Amino acid sequence: MEDLEPGVRRLVAPNPSALTQRGTCSYVLGRGAVAVLDPGPADPGHLRALLDRLAPGERVAAILVSHAHLDHSAAARPLADLTGAPVFAFGDAAAGRSAAMRALAKAGLAGGGEGVDAGFRPDETLADGEGLALGDWSVTALHTPGHFGNHLCFAMGEAVFTADVVMGWSTTLISPPDGDLEAYFTSLDRLAGQGARVFYPGHGDPVPDPAARLAELAAHRQARTAQILQALTEGPATLSTLTGRVYADTPAALHRAASRNLFAHLVALVGQGRVVADPGLAVTAVFARAG
DSSP, X not given: OEEEXXXXXXEEOSOOBTTTXXXXXXXXXXXXXXXXXOOOSSOHHHHHHHHHTSOTTOEEEEEEOSOOBHHHHTTHHXXXXXXXXXXXXXXXXXXXXXXXXXXXXXXXXXXXXXXXXXXXXXXXXXXTTOEEEETTEEEEEEEOOSSOTTXXXXXXXXXXXXXXXXXXSSOOOOOTTTOOXXXXXXXXXXXXXXXXXXXXXXXXXXXXXXXXXXXXXXXXXXXXXXXXXXXXXXXXXXXXXXXXXXTTTSOGGGHHHHHHHHHHHHHHHHHTTSEEEESSSSTTOEXXXXX
8 A cells, every 4th residue: 555645545456457557546545434435346355455454443434436437346345345334426337428428328339448337336426516524534526527427536635536537647538428528528627627736547646737637638639639530531431440540550459449539539520510420320330521
């Protein structure tokens, strides 16, 4: 267990991958009656390490879950069973989707991503802006969809735990209907308004300059949209063809995840009337510049 600052400890789960970097960051907040934020994947060894590394006399009083991806939420129920602590989150795996994303889900346009924890159910829900305080710690829940509809960040003083919506080592996977590019931009703006001193992400090291990273991420997505529109000037294309054009410098092993990000941009562009999908919006459609 690593001390990051007073009242914030971190233990990284042993689930490294191209999408999780070294693994999922599980945070322990406070001292005494503590909160565990994102207990991680269903790994009994990681759970045991979390509990074994608490100080003598400490207990888990609350379990906070940022979003219902298996690498963040799967251990929440086992940890609750071990400790009796309630699980707090925005809602179940379908909560927080926009009307557009609900329509995509209803049409069956799911797939990709990091593994949805479809059975996830919190004991208690936290609304946007709602505070939670126990013992010597307190957090404010910030609904920040974009990577996932039920995604919460947690503000604790001048620190914000950003889970997967902002990371320092990588951009965020946005895979519709769980991922929503329009909501992502709104969430970046929301986080910029927090004026945080540091971000603690769900994967990777702390982000010491939140404002600069938020600006960088927004610029990256705007540039990607421009790339897609430019690629479509070569003529109509399928998602697979566009992925090859836009992500030509990306290793082929990452093209599946890249195509989900690209589809998120196309969903937004179709919604804005800048791109058309034939015969309709789907991963199998042929996309073309409007007009």
